Amino acid sequence: xxxxxxxxxxxxxxxxxxxxxxxxxxxxxxxxxxxxxxxxxxxxxxxxxxxxxxxxxxxxxxxxxxxxxxxxxxxxxxxxxxxxxxxxxxxxxxxxxxxxxxxxxxxxxxxxxxxxxxxxxxxxxxxxxxxxxxxxxxxxxxxxxxxxxxxxxxxxxxxxxxxxxxxxxxxxxxxxxxxxxxxxxxxxxxxxxxxxxxxxxxxxxxxxxxxxxxxxxxxxxxx
Amino acid sequence: xxxxxxxxxxxxxxxxxxxxxxxxxxxxxxxxxxxxxxxxxxxxxxxxxxxxxxxxxxxxxxxxxxxxxxxxxxxxxxxxxxxxxxxxxxxxxxxxxxxxxxxxxxxxxxxxxxxxxxxxxxxxxxxxxxxxxxxxxxxxxxxxxxxxxxxxxxxxxxxxxxxxxxxxxxxxxxxxxxxxxxxxxxxxxxxxxxxxxxxxxxxxxxxxxxxxxxxxxxxxxxx
DNA sequence: TATATAATTTAGTTATGCCTAAAATAAATT
DNA sequence: AATTTATTTTAGGCATAACTAAATTATATA
Numbered sequence: 281x282x283x284x285x286x287x288x289x290x291x292x293x294x295x296x297x298x299x300x301x302x303x304x305x306x307x308x309x310x311x312x313x314x315x316x317x318x319x320x321x322x323x324x325x326x327x328x329x330x331x332x333x334x335x336x337x338x339x340x341x342x343x344x345x346x347x348x349x350x351x352x353x354x355x356x357x358x359x360x361x362x363x364x365x366x367x368x369x370x371x372x373x374x375x376x377x378x379x380x381x382x383x384x385x386x387x388x389x390x391x392x393x394x395x396x397x398x399x400x401x402x403x404x405x406x407x408x409x410x411x412x413x414x415x416x417x418x419x420x421x422x423x424x425x426x427x428x429x430x431x432x433x434x435x436x437x438x439x440x441x442x443x444x445x446x447x448x449x450x451x452x453x454x455x456x457x458x459x460x461x462x463x464x465x466x467x468x469x470x471x472x473x474x475x476x477x478x479x480x481x482x483x484x485x486x487x488x489x490x491x492x493x494x495x496x497x498x499x500x501x502x503x
Numbered sequence: 504x505x506x507x508x509x510x511x512x513x514x515x516x517x518x519x520x521x522x523x524x525x526x527x528x529x530x531x532x533x534x535x536x537x538x539x540x541x542x543x544x545x546x547x548x549x550x551x552x553x554x555x556x557x558x559x560x561x562x563x564x565x566x567x568x569x570x571x572x573x574x575x576x577x578x579x580x581x582x583x584x585x586x587x588x589x590x591x592x593x594x595x596x597x598x599x600x601x602x603x604x605x606x607x608x609x610x611x612x613x614x615x616x617x618x619x620x621x622x623x624x625x626x627x628x629x630x631x632x633x634x635x636x637x638x639x640x641x642x643x644x645x646x647x648x649x650x651x652x653x654x655x656x657x658x659x660x661x662x663x664x665x666x667x668x669x670x671x672x673x674x675x676x677x678x679x680x681x682x683x684x685x686x687x688x689x690x691x692x693x694x695x696x697x698x699x700x701x702x703x704x705x706x707x708x709x710x711x712x713x714x715x716x717x718x719x720x721x722x723x724x725x726x
Numbered sequence: 727t728a729t730a731t732a733a734t735t736t737a738g739t740t741a742t743g744c745c746t747a748a749a750a751t752a753a754a755t756t
Numbered sequence: 757a758a759t760t761t762a763t764t765t766t767a768g769g770c771a772t773a774a775c776t777a778a779a780t781t782a783t784a785t786a
Binding site: 527528529539540542543544547559560 | 761762763764765766
């Protein structure tokens with residue numbers, strides 16, 4: 281049986297290697313808010329369990345076994361987020377924190393029952409894909425909102441789930457996954473986005489926009 | 504914040520002091536399957552947090568604060584058992600084990616939402632009373648099945664929840680809380696009970712009967 | 727290529743938490 | 757009063773997981 285800390289390391293390595301292959305000790309340590317030496321220590325432990333591949337000074341990657349564990353935890357987390365929201369009405373800015381504790385504790389049986397209750401969903405309340413029980417992650421091709429230009433319309437696909445204040449802010453504009461909006465203006469010099477959401481205007485700063493990913497992007501004017 | 508072990512000690516002290524006032528170190532250690540010295544150590548820690556009252560060689564009792572913690576954990580446990588059973592269909596012989604892990608982890612918010620979903624229930628799937636959010640335990644006056652005599656009819660009120668094999672056995676006779684039955688015969692010399700459950704006969708041994716508590720007991724013949 | 731800088735690892739330390747065996751002490755029993 | 761039983765203290769073990777400081781290795785720069 282793995283400790284909670286070990287599971288968190290595996291989950292983090294998975295997320296980091298998604299965007300950049302091998303994960304350096306420093307990046308991993310920063311992500312987990314520990315010192316690099318601490319990360320080295322856990323990497324050694326995970327390596328001894330054949331959950332990661334590691335060569336000194338060359339970064340870590342997950343083995344198939346390590347990846348399976350990581351995806352299992354991520355699946356727990358995202359199913360829990362959706363379940364808490366749909367079945368118990370926990371608001372979307374609160375599910376992350378709750379799931380963070382529960383993900384390490386629920387049984388495979390409860391996981392399967394939540395999955396069935398939810399109708400075998402493929403995305404959590406923030407739009408993140410839910411791996412299936414075999415660890416297969418639904419394909420997604422989302423575009424960063426910061427890539428949008430004047431006049432383009434699109435649909436919110438995914439938002440970062442780790443900052444509940446940000447989520448409340450987005451909720452106040454109805455910017456949930458599935459919500460359509462159109463870019464009215466992108467202010468120059470990396471300025472904010474003015475957008476139209478079902479007739480309501482909203483101004484979204486760069487830093488906020490970086491946490492929003494969209495799909496179904498359609499140009500309105502040819503730029 | 505309390506550790507899981509500390510919470511388990513408080514829960515155990517509560518349960519033991521229900522039937523016998525002060526709890527001796529030895530009884531507590533045996534209940535938790537640790538050595539007496541370990542129990543002494545944890546008692547000292549709990550005492551330093553003003554959660555228990557303890558005089559050397561005289562046993563422990565909970566303070567009001569300690570009792571509040573114990574009841575909170577017990578409330579979590581029993582609400583979870585009922586929730587897992589009703590909302591997710593987890594069979595009654597599996598809910599205890601699952602709740603044992605979750606009880607230490609769920610938030611007050613989730614507790615309240617489960618409570619509301621379940622309609623503010625007063626008993627878990629095994630018939631154990633669920634303390635309300637203020638720590639008030641519903642009154643129960645259950646009779647041990649071993650007190651029954653020939654011809655008496657009654658209704659199952661509560662069964663021990665810590666042995667899932669036993670629960671499956673009881674389930675095979677439909678002996679759930681709420682199920683009525685009548686004693687056909689009590690074999691002499693502390694022998695087994697033959698009972699009638701909705702027309703079906705079943706033989707229940709002494710050791711099993713010790714784990715069953717009933718109410719609505721009505722004599723059929725005057726013995 | 728030499729040197730400076732950055733990243734990583736090693737080694738040793740600290741802290742927590744919970745456990746145990748053995749010895750000492752207190753209480754109960756004969 | 758002596759003995760048995762129960763409890764507590766003492767001293768120490770083990771696991772986890774973090775940290776600092778120093779040494780090592782890799783990479784960038786002059």
